[in-house]
Amino acid sequence: QQQVKQSPQSLIVQKGGISIINCAYENTAFDYFPWYQQFPGKGPALLIAIRPDVSEKKEGRFTISFNKSAKQFSLHIMDSQPGDSATYFCAASDGGATNKLIFGTGTLLAVQP
Amino acid sequence: DSGVTQTPKHLITATGQRVTLRCSPRSGDLSVYWYQQSLDQGLQFLIQYYNGEERAKGNILERFSAQQFPDLHSELNLSSLELGDSALYFCASSELAGAGTDTQYFGPGTRLTVL
Numbered sequence: 404q405q406q407v408k409q410s411p412q413s414l415i416v417q418k419g420g421i422s423i424i425n426c427a428y429e430n431t432a433f434d435y436f437p438w439y440q441q442f443p444g445k446g447p448a449l450l451i452a453i454r455p456d457v458s459e460k461k462e463g464r465f466t467i468s469f470n471k472s473a474k475q476f477s478l479h480i481m482d483s484q485p486g487d488s489a490t491y492f493c494a495a496s497d498g499g500a501t502n503k504l505i506f507g508t509g510t511l512l513a514v515q516p
Numbered sequence: 517d518s519g520v521t522q523t524p525k526h527l528i529t530a531t532g533q534r535v536t537l538r539c540s541p542r543s544g545d546l547s548v549y550w551y552q553q554s555l556d557q558g559l560q561f562l563i564q565y566y567n568g569e570e571r572a573k574g575n576i577l578e579r580f581s582a583q584q585f586p587d588l589h590s591e592l593n594l595s596s597l598e599l600g601d602s603a604l605y606f607c608a609s610s611e612l613a614g615a616g617t618d619t620q621y622f623g624p625g626t627r628l629t630v631l
Contacts, residue, residue, distance in 0.1 A: 435617050437619075439622075444624075445624060445625075446518065446520070446606050446608075446622030446623050446624050446625050447559070447606070447622045448518065448621075448622065449619050449620070449621075452617065452619075454617065492559060501564055501571050501572035502547065502549070502564070502610055502612070502618050502620060503549065503561045503564055503572050503574060504549075504551075504559075504561060504620065505561070506558060506559040506560075506561075507558075508558045509558060509559075
């Protein structure tokens with residue numbers, strides 16, 4: 404019940420296209436859903452995050468869509484660029500006394516020029 | 517640059533040995549988290565400290581231990597190392613203990629190779 408399932412495992416998108424990564428969770432106590440971006444040799448970096456009281460959050464070319472009833476959330480990258488090529492992780496936290504993050508398995512995104 | 521520093525960057529050691537990984541959090545952050553990243557297990561939460569006290573424990577083996585010092589830096593001790601302990605170990609820090617939305621900033625990681 405603590406798992407966060409992420410798909411696809413890898414994704415190839417043409418420059419200018421839309422990249423879509425999906426995540427699903429079971430634990431209804433999760434109340435914070437961040438997405439992290441990781442480049443090779445670097446630590447994960449927060450990209451965008453959402454709370455379940457909103458259905459969508461947009462920051463520049465990055466949008467999170469959240470479906471509370473389906474317990475699913477997704478990351479959309481509009482106008483994908485080669486510089487977006489990285490591994491993306493969704494995560495979830497149940498807040499409370501700790502911020503520990505439960506991560507999805509990651510999606511390796513390659514944006515072809 | 518996240519402001520979180522980790523040393524060493526790389527560590528190569530033999531089975532059965534003990535190593536210590538070090539983390540300095542961002543200035544002002546009181547919480548430190550340790551995560552393990554491996555190909556088969558992904559990113560797994562190990563343990564969290566807040567202002568010197570253990571706050572939460574995840575999938576941390578009994579052979580592993582951590583502490584946070586008065587200056588807020590943290591150390592992760594790994595002992596009786598096995599081949600399967602080879603992984604990237606990340607430290608993250610955040611300002612608070614458990615506000616749920618508190619951003620965690622990750623360091624560059626320590627790559628541990630056990631031969």
